[in-house]
Amino acid sequence: MTNTDRGVPGSSPHADIGRRDEQPDETRFEPAIHYWGTPVVLVSTQNPDGTANLAPMSSGWWLGWSCMLGFDATSRTVENLRRTGECVLNLPDATLAPQVDRLARTTGSDPMPAHKAAMGYESVADKFGRAGFTPVRSETVAPPRAAECPVQLEAAVTAIGDFGVRDHRLLIPAVAVEVTIRRVHAHPDIRSTRFHNRIDPGRWDPLLMSFLEYKGTRRVDQTSGLRQVDEEFYAGRSPRRITQRATR
């Protein structure tokens, strides 16, 4: 078997095909962000005083009943996840974009990390209230579910590890949080009428984050509040890493 058969990169005898050394490659560019279109997740966690925090994020993916979440390591959510090991992953549909966006540039941290202060974030203690979501008791974890979200996944933390440590463009320390889903709740109106344990994809319109705009499978006319921060801020074109936290 040759390297080509094995799919080893750069080993093809035809590697020169398509090279355009004479002209600049017009497809090549360096985006500040890689928000290619992923589902928005509202993560609820429990604060040290027993109240609930709710944070929008869009760096989640699932395999089996496990989910990987990519988070700014300084966020209140990560602090809560490290301490309690529990969360709910609430999945909003596209109609909830305006409510979700009330949480853009908010944090449960008070005082907040220096980079969030620089980006105009606001410390908000009651984010369920701010966004107008109704907290309802979960069955297997302490943090509440957001009733309006058609999908609510109760989950427990399996592992938390550093993420992107060799990525000099990632200015803010990040973590990958692996969680295991313990219980799934889904509104009846997105479920299959023919099969008990199935979602009907024709009825489920997840809210997606595509660059700094919200999208659904139908059109959503809603720019994200994150747009208030210059996109270039995220580009990491200097080797500087922001690690400084505001002092308590």
Ligand SMILES: Cc1cc2nc3c(=O)[nH]c(=O)nc-3n(C[C@H](O)[C@H](O)[C@H](O)COP(=O)(O)O)c2cc1C
């Ligand atoms: C639509 C949307 C998607 C976001 N995606 C992420 C993400 O994937 N990871 C992340 O760390 N922050 C993401 N953020 C920013 C967080 O919401 C922000 O860090 C927030 O302060 C976290 O809240 P907390 O500090 O209370 O945990 C996103 C914000 C919005 C509005």
